[in-house]
Amino acid sequence: MPGVDQPPPGTSPPDGPTDGPTGGPGQGVDLRIEGCTALVHGLGGDEGPGGIGFAEGVDLEVVGGLIARVGPPADRSGAVPGEVVDGRGLLAVPGLVNCHTHAAMVLFRGAAEDVDVHTWFNERIWPMESNLTERDVELGALLACAEMLLGGTTTFADHYFHMDAVARAVEVSGARADLGWAAFSTDGEAGRERGLDFALRRRGGAGGRITTSLAPHAPYTVTEPDLAAFAALAREHELPVHLHAAETAEQTRASVARTGATPMQVLDRAGLLDVPLLVAHGTGIVEPDLPLLARAAERGLVGVASSPRFYLKAAHGTTPVRALRGAGVPVGLATDGAASNGDLDLWASLEVTSLVQKSLGGEGDPTWMTSRQVLHHATTQSAQALHLADAGSARGAVGRLAPGHRADVALVDLSAPHLQPVHDLAATLVHATRPGDVRHVVVDGRVVVRDRRLLTVDVPAVLEELRPRLAALTRRDAGRVQTYQP
Numbered sequence: 230m231p232g233v234d235q236p237p238p239g240t241s242p243p244d245g246p247t248d249g250p251t252g253g254p255g256q257g258v259d260l261r262i263e264g265c266t267a268l269v270h271g272l273g274g275d276e277g278p279g280g281i282g283f284a285e286g287v288d289l290e291v292v293g294g295l296i297a298r299v300g301p302p303a304d305r306s307g308a309v310p311g312e313v314v315d316g317r318g319l320l321a322v323p324g325l326v327n328c329h330t331h332a333a334m335v336l337f338r339g340a341a342e343d344v345d346v347h348t349w350f351n352e353r354i355w356p357m358e359s360n361l362t363e364r365d366v367e368l369g370a371l372l373a374c375a376e377m378l379l380g381g382t383t384t385f386a387d388h389y390f391h392m393d394a395v396a397r398a399v400e401v402s403g404a405r406a407d408l409g410w411a412a413f414s415t416d417g418e419a420g421r422e423r424g425l426d427f428a429l430r431r432r433g434g435a436g437g438r439i440t441t442s443l444a445p446h447a448p449y450t451v452t453e454p455d456l457a458a459f460a461a462l463a464r465e466h467e468l469p470v471h472l473h474a475a476e477t478a479e480q481t482r483a484s485v486a487r488t489g490a491t492p493m494q495v496l497d498r499a500g501l502l503d504v505p506l507l508v509a510h511g512t513g514i515v516e517p518d519l520p521l522l523a524r525a526a527e528r529g530l531v532g533v534a535s536s537p538r539f540y541l542k543a544a545h546g547t548t549p550v551r552a553l554r555g556a557g558v559p560v561g562l563a564t565d566g567a568a569s570n571g572d573l574d575l576w577a578s579l580e581v582t583s584l585v586q587k588s589l590g591g592e593g594d595p596t597w598m599t600s601r602q603v604l605h606h607a608t609t610q611s612a613q614a615l616h617l618a619d620a621g622s623a624r625g626a627v628g629r630l631a632p633g634h635r636a637d638v639a640l641v642d643l644s645a646p647h648l649q650p651v652h653d654l655a656a657t658l659v660h661a662t663r664p665g666d667v668r669h670v671v672v673d674g675r676v677v678v679r680d681r682r683l684l685t686v687d688v689p690a691v692l693e694e695l696r697p698r699l700a701a702l703t704r705r706d707a708g709r710v711q712t713y714q715p
């Protein structure tokens with residue numbers, strides 16, 4: 230593939246519909262999506278200069294897995310693109326980014342319902358997870374990738390066990406993922422070494438679709454000295470860190486009682502706010518945490534993943550998105566695992582973010598968290614939270630349909646009755662679109678879903694192999710991964 234489409238390191242690609250440096254429209258194009266409407270950034274609006282808008286009747290050209298051009302149809306007569314997707318009547322959006330999940334937890338979907346967090350961990354999830362084999366995780370991850378890709382989620386951040394199995398599922402399915410092997414202090418140094426070995430070995434895998442992170446589980450299962458050791462490894466090996474922290478207000482209170490510091494202050498003391506960090510949940514983030522997070526965000530180091538649908542289900546309150554935005558911290562959207570969220574539907578997360586922020590996070594302000602703001606969280610901020618927003622970096626950039634970004638695209642079919650008529654595309658996307666409305670999906674320039682059919686994973690075969698394993702998987706009498714103590 231010609232390597233002419235990567236902008237020089239340290240530069241930002243131009244916003245909005247524009248030609249990339251490909252030598253002109255059409256030339257050397259591997260994939261062309263013709264005549265679609267596209268969600269583009271750089272048109273101002275609710276989120277300032279990077280705000281989102283929609284460009285009608287555009288072609289989207291892909292060269293070498295990267296978006297090379299988004300703009301009016303060019304002369305197509307001389308160009309012979311590798312593949313054409315008819316985009317007429319379809320809305321192209323950047324592939325959705327699930328900023329925090331445990332893909333293989335689809336295995337426990339519906340197996341830990343209507344319980345408090347202590348029961349959820351100690352009597353359901355951690356006993357069941359002690360049964361997991363590597364093959365179980367691979368089957369679960371394949372099923373999860375299928376669910377996500379069919380709904381237009383092209384990237385996910387996964388934090389789990391047996392991560393080589395998840396990496397294989399990513400390779401096979403064609404998805405993009407940032408993967409981290411979870412570690413507890415009870416694993417000792419071996420847990421840290423396993424996570425580091427995995428991160429170094431798999432970094433850049435699946436043709437660059439796999440990026441990796443270090444994944445200490447949480448400040449309540451990993452001691453402060455061990456968190457500091459992870460921060461040192463992150464610095465030494467230029468790896469981000471992905472962990473759970475301040476998942477609930479109870480955890481923040483318990484942390485203050487135990488250590489004299491909030492979870493964010495513990496992360497700061499351990500040096501984790503000086504390295505690229507992704508904090509999952511943060512519903513227990515409090516006022517004194519904000520200056521620390523603001524300082525890290527100023528250096529582009531910290532993002533928070535919010536899974537509001539799961540919080541409603543577990544009565545966890547919600548991430549203080551308004552305060553975090555005030556502090557300049559990007560907040561990405563997530564589902565968490567399907568055992569807590571029910572499914573991996575990010576469209577629902579978009580809508581629930583809007584509803585919850587207006588009613589809870591915005592303290593009863595219906596003018597806060599507009600549909601365009603939600604879409605900014607789902608695109609630009611989600612990419613920033615995963616440290617996948619810099620087109621000049623080795624990790625690459627997603628979350629925008631703009632030259633220099635990886636060609637990850639979901640094409641939404643707007644013809645269904647529940648989507649018509651359309652007066653405001655942003656509102657249609659946030660409040661009416663469902664996973665089943667996604668017609669085609671492209672990851673890294675490759676069509677993986679065409680006409681709502683996944684081309685990469687044989688889902689019936691996965692389910693057939695999985696079914697006989699479920700009884701052993703859901704036993705709760707064979708030990709427990711950890712004991713939850715906030």
Ligand SMILES: [Zn+2]
Nearest residue numbers: 473509565566
């Ligand atoms: Zn989680």
